Amino acid sequence: MNKNLVVKDNALINASYNLELVEQRLILLAVVEARRTNQEIKSDDFLTICAENYINEFGVHRNVAYQALKDACSHLFERRFTYQKLTPKGNKETITSRWVQSVSYVENEAIVRLKFSDDVAPLITLLEKNFTSYELEQVAGLTSKYAVRLYEIIIAWRTKGRTPMFDIDELRNRLGVINDEYPRMETLKRKVIDFAVKQVNDKTDIDITYEQHKNGRKIVGFTFVVTQKSKGKLTISKAKDKERDANTVDIFDSLTDKEREIVNEKNIYADNIGAGEEHRNNLIKQALEQHRQAELETKKKKEREKAEKQAKKAKEKIELDRAKDIFEKIKAEHRLINMYLARNIDPNHLQGLQQIRYNDGDFAGVFEMEQYKFEKLTDFRHLNLDFLQIKQ
Structure with missing residues (x-):
């Protein structure tokens, strides 16, 4: 299931x-x-x-x-x-x-x-x-409430390939377009029907076209024709969606996909409240500025985190190189080896070969087996190296 x-x-x-x-x-x-x-x-x-x-x-x-x-x-x-x-x-x-x-x-x-x-x-x-x-998943990528409803309405007729004719009032009611929204047919088609059809065609497993029914010059209804996308076409469509970055600027309108969605949402809101052209433009401008500022802050945060990570990595590399130099310095002098062992080794806790070497008086061999502590910062930072009169 x-x-x-x-x-x-x-x-x-x-x-x-x-x-x-x-x-x-x-x-x-x-x-x-x-x-x-x-x-x-x-x-x-x-x-x-x-x-x-x-x-x-x-x-x-x-x-x-x-x-x-x-x-x-x-x-x-x-x-x-x-x-x-x-x-x-x-x-x-x-x-x-x-x-x-x-x-x-x-x-x-x-x-x-x-x-x-x-x-x-x-x-x-x-x-x-x-x-x-x-x-x-078929409606997960739809960002218009009308597109989700249109998909549901149309998909019920996929086996027949076409819907019955929906008169204008019936279609508006089913899509959830309230009475005073988009009273002009041109606006209804552009903001609701065409936009929803495009989203469904771009992001789901079906393709939709529609036929307009007229009484004289007046559009009185719509019939929708639905075809199931082939698996190949659907795979290509989904691949393109994944390949295309939502933040990529479209060369035709200089807006990213996200920004176009913001503009559409604000246009719908402006229509709902009956906003004038200047008010509409201000709503869109403010929303785009807020979005771009948020995007910029996110980008700066990522760059800052990346720089901090790189700086930390560089600092740790310097510290590890220094640890290796210290190991070689101690290894070169028996006096330093003895001072290291006195401060960092408990003979009662030694095991295996290291214990055997210690009992045999092979302190250089014991120290050689401490090398791993100079190769890992968490171990190195716990060593007592005050006898070298250096800061760790």
């Missing part, structure tokens, strides 16, 4: 909800954790998600993960989703429910503990039909 397989009832896949990226990731990790037990999860069962797991799965910085999970916990309880199911009489029932009935963040342990709601629990475990599954 793939331990990192995300399995959801299609009712949940087709649900309408608005979760931020970290909240979606937290739910996904909880779904995976629930499945690990290979038994039915009841609504009163606590699930534990470690920050370490979040860091490993999604490749984020430790401090970022801690704060993101704390923030997600503070909002997740209020998040709702809407889904449909058939009643025993065959009628369609629309249900609105919470994702969780309890969620908490344990400070010093960096873990999240949550209980799924009564409606969610049966939609994620022990499913035998009408479900969708995919590997968590």
Whole structure:
């Protein structure tokens, strides 16, 4: 069994909800954790998600993960989703429910503990039909909340190769685009659909294209066409992702991958608050400056640590060379050998050949067997060499 397989009832896949990226990731990790037990999860069962797991799965910085999970916990309880199911009489029932009935963040342990709601629990475990599954790693590289949702929606139709037509309102609801976000079609396509499609195509195991449906000149819906990437193409795609440094500057827009993500996030935020052009530019400028300053400080810290390590290594080499010179100096004079042995050797603790040499009066031979202490700084620094009138 793939331990990192995300399995959801299609009712949940087709649900309408608005979760931020970290909240979606937290739910996904909880779904995976629930499945690990290979038994039915009841609504009163606590699930534990470690920050370490979040860091490993999604490749984020430790401090970022801690704060993101704390923030997600503070909002997740209020998040709702809407889904449909058939009643025993065959009628369609629309249900609105919470994702969780309890969620908490344990400070010093960096873990999240949550209980799924009564409606969610049966939609994620022990499913035998009408479900969708995919590997968590397929969405781990997606940094847009819309890309994660689009992948889930599309992957449910991979065997058919295309989705039904989603009218605009339905698509917005499923992707989690709230009513007053991106009212203009051009903005919706650029900021949500096209951006999500590109991320899915670049970072997952499927390729997506879409067809626009129009009533006159007005776009009224979208149909998505999905193809599974061949193993060769997927391997190449992943290799390119690994080879490309996220800090490498793109020659076309002079921004790194990380910086482009920051710009996109700030554009989305600016759209949400209705920011003007000047305010939008200031938000982006400030975020980029903060990011670049943090990157610069990290770079300087690494360079400083490297320099300190090299300096320490050079200093230790000088000390070892000096220790070897001292050994040769003592070895050359019987008087110094006797003084060394008197200060550093307890005859009662000698063993083997060294004890035999000592008993035979071969003090030069005894000292020769002390050479290892002059080749390792931890031993050398414990020697009493005051008879040489030198500083160690």
